[in-house]
Amino acid sequence: MASLEVLAARFRSLAETTTATRAPLYSKLSAAAADDPGLVRLLQAAPEQQQIPVLLFAAVHHLLLQGLGSELAAHYPNLATAPASGDPVPLFRAFALDHADALTELISTRHTQTNEVGRCAQFVPAMGLLADERGALAHIDVGTSAGLNLLLPRYSYEYEPGGTVGSSSTVHVHCSARGDTAVPVPASMPSISRSIGLDLMPIDVLDDDEVRWLEACVWPDQADRFARLVAAIDLARANPPDVRRGDAVADIAELVHEAAAHGHPVVTNSWVLNYLPHDVREDYVAELEALGAAIDLSWIIAEAPAQTPGLPVPTADPPEEITVVSLVRWRRGERSVRRLATTHPHGYWLRWERSPD
Ligand SMILES: C[S@@+](CC[C@H](N)C(=O)[O-])C[C@H]1O[C@@H](n2cnc3c(N)ncnc32)[C@H](O)[C@@H]1O
Numbered sequence: 625m626a627s628l629e630v631l632a633a634r635f636r637s638l639a640e641t642t643t644a645t646r647a648p649l650y651s652k653l654s655a656a657a658a659d660d661p662g663l664v665r666l667l668q669a670a671p672e673q674q675q676i677p678v679l680l681f682a683a684v685h686h687l688l689l690q691g692l693g694s695e696l697a698a699h700y701p702n703l704a705t706a707p708a709s710g711d712p713v714p715l716f717r718a719f720a721l722d723h724a725d726a727l728t729e730l731i732s733t734r735h736t737q738t739n740e741v742g743r744c745a746q747f748v749p750a751m752g753l754l755a756d757e758r759g760a761l762a763h764i765d766v767g768t769s770a771g772l773n774l775l776l777p778r779y780s781y782e783y784e785p786g787g788t789v790g791s792s793s794t795v796h797v798h799c800s801a802r803g804d805t806a807v808p809v810p811a812s813m814p815s816i817s818r819s820i821g822l823d824l825m826p827i828d829v830l831d832d833d834e835v836r837w838l839e840a841c842v843w844p845d846q847a848d849r850f851a852r853l854v855a856a857i858d859l860a861r862a863n864p865p866d867v868r869r870g871d872a873v874a875d876i877a878e879l880v881h882e883a884a885a886h887g888h889p890v891v892t893n894s895w896v897l898n899y900l901p902h903d904v905r906e907d908y909v910a911e912l913e914a915l916g917a918a919i920d921l922s923w924i925i926a927e928a929p930a931q932t933p934g935l936p937v938p939t940a941d942p943p944e945e946i947t948v949v950s951l952v953r954w955r956r957g958e959r960s961v962r963r964l965a966t967t968h969p970h971g972y973w974l975r976w977e978r979s980p981d
Pocket of ligand 1: 737738739740741743766767768769770773822823824825826870871872873893894895896899900
């Protein structure tokens with residue numbers, strides 16, 4: 625178990641780095657928690673690798689989303705129309721200590737989880753290139769979480785500059801285009817005739833508690849992201865995505881063969897392969913290589929090269945921490961790789977790269 629000093633340092637570091645500019649509420653709460661052993665101690669209930677400050681914040685957020693702590697909730701930008709002024713720290717402290725048992729239960733059993741709909745903006749241009757080449761596509765999203773990125777054709781997109789694609793939707797994804805090379809925004813939404821997701825621990829969009837936890841893991845300061853997630857979950861509940869429980873390495877082949885009966889199979893990964901140990905990641909690449917040797921296949925990778933060595937992604941030296949989007953194609957057994965873009969991890973912006981052709 626990490627000591628109170630180590631955990632306090634993690635809260636302090638979060639306040640001074642990641643949340644300092646992007647998340648004022650969590651920055652304030654992290655700074656206060658770092659000096660408060662009563663709050664820090666709550667995190668010791670988590671398994672060793674999950675003793676991260678955002679787990680405590682997600683657990684508190686989860687209870688607020690259940691309707692508890694209205695005074696504290698008034699300070700959360702995603703839960704209040706106009707966040708309350710004044711200091712949220714005393715309210716946070718009192719709420720956390722009053723609900724220590726419920727928080728301990730959450731902290732000891734949950735892990736942080738995400739499903740970032742903004743990443744669809746990273747996939748759509750590549751899907752457009754593939755649809756131009758191959759016609760109808762069959763999408764297999766590995767590490768799909770709740771499967772929200774399988775709903776990609778049901779969202780609308782605006783690349784600025786670049787244009788729009790997708791008919792009007794309650795889920796609108798805005799992406800700033802950076803750099804000199806225009807993003808190849810498809811003229812119309814690529815046709816996707818089958819969509820299947822795979823995840824070790826999928827989230828069931830029809831399960832209120834699982835959905836609430838997914839929402840709780842979004843930082844309240846990012847109210848736009850939170851609202852988009854809620855809207856995507858509503859869409860998913862109306863017509864749930866086909867998400868299967870299974871392992872990236874063990875189960876990818878069967879899913880690709882199943883999907884290939886409906887269209888050109890396109891495998892996507894976003895912020896998944898960093899969770900695999902290096903040798904397992906290599907096994908996954910080997911599975912796709914074997915599939916690509918047997919059938920025409922495409923693979924869109926949106927991962928950070930620094931955290932995913934072993935992928936067939938052309939990288940800078942040292943490998944980038946930022947998300948790089950690459951397209952791997954196998955055609956008649958021949959593999960080609962093209963690096964397409966660098967992008968914000970949540971798809972807020974995209975810098976398309978000049979085609980080497
Ligand atoms: C950070 S989430 C990313 C979810 C989604 N791809 C996105 O971009 O929003 C990583 C997901 O990968 C899943 N995962 C981790 N290891 C896996 C494996 N070996 N096979 C399948 N899914 C896995 C986790 O359960 C989790 O849902």
